């Protein structure tokens with residue numbers, strides 16, 4: 001840690017688990033909402049068929065998130081942004097807890113649950129600032145419907161974000177991947193790109209993942225416990 005000049009961190013749902021946010025795969029079993037598996041209600045097909053139902057699901061998730069706070073893993077990562085020559089934080093999480101902890105620049109690979117975007121134009125809004133509870137909300141610029149600004153199952157990542165994160169990953173000398181099952185692509189490729197380009201790769205996850213064997217170190221502990229220990 002002391003020798004590292006350029007650090008790249010990729011986080012997943014496990015980093016928010018200690019804040020009380022349920023992970024998708026970590027807990028075993030397939031969660032259902034109103035009888036629908038999460039990968040159906042969170043899919044591009046559902047957004048096309050029934051956008052109000054998708055809004056209802058995301059409103060429900062936001063209501064759960066509202067009272068949750070960042071944990072020591074988020075806090076440690078926020079401190080690191082000022083400790084290295086270059087520091088990059090990329091996350092698969094949509095919960096906004098890295099921002100809440102004070103991280104200024106976060107590469108949000110899968111979007112952000114607090115943001116909505118217009119189906120037709122580039123307009124984006126913070127859902128907390130919407131005046132009406134109308135669902136779907138209508139764009140104040142063009143009047144079309146808005147949708148959660150989150151990558152749904154069956155969709156591509158927002159243009160450019162992965163490419164920028166990949167370029168940072170390939171330039172780092174220390175890569176830490178924390179709280180991800182490393183099953184969701186292309187995010188799971190980022191630590192692989194980092195290591196192939198010469199970085200030392202560390203995984204933080206109480207369970208082993210497909211990436212564990214490939215890592216230089218696999219720390220089988222909770223992110224909220226182990227990341228503060230790496231702090232200096």
Ligand code: NAD
Nearest residue numbers: 012013014023024025026092093094095179180181222223
């Ligand atoms: P995942 O649910 O597939 O895997 C979670 C991983 O975290 C597991 O490997 C588990 O062993 C590990 N884990 C559990 N508790 C941990 C802890 N305290 N410390 C460290 N690791 C811990 O999550 P994923 O790999 O991020 O992929 C899930 C997808 O679902 C992502 O694309 C993400 O967008 C979305 N998602 C987001 C959130 C969120 O925003 N918080 C929550 C669930 C799912």
Ligand code: ZN
Nearest residue numbers: 118121139142
């Ligand atoms: Zn619009």
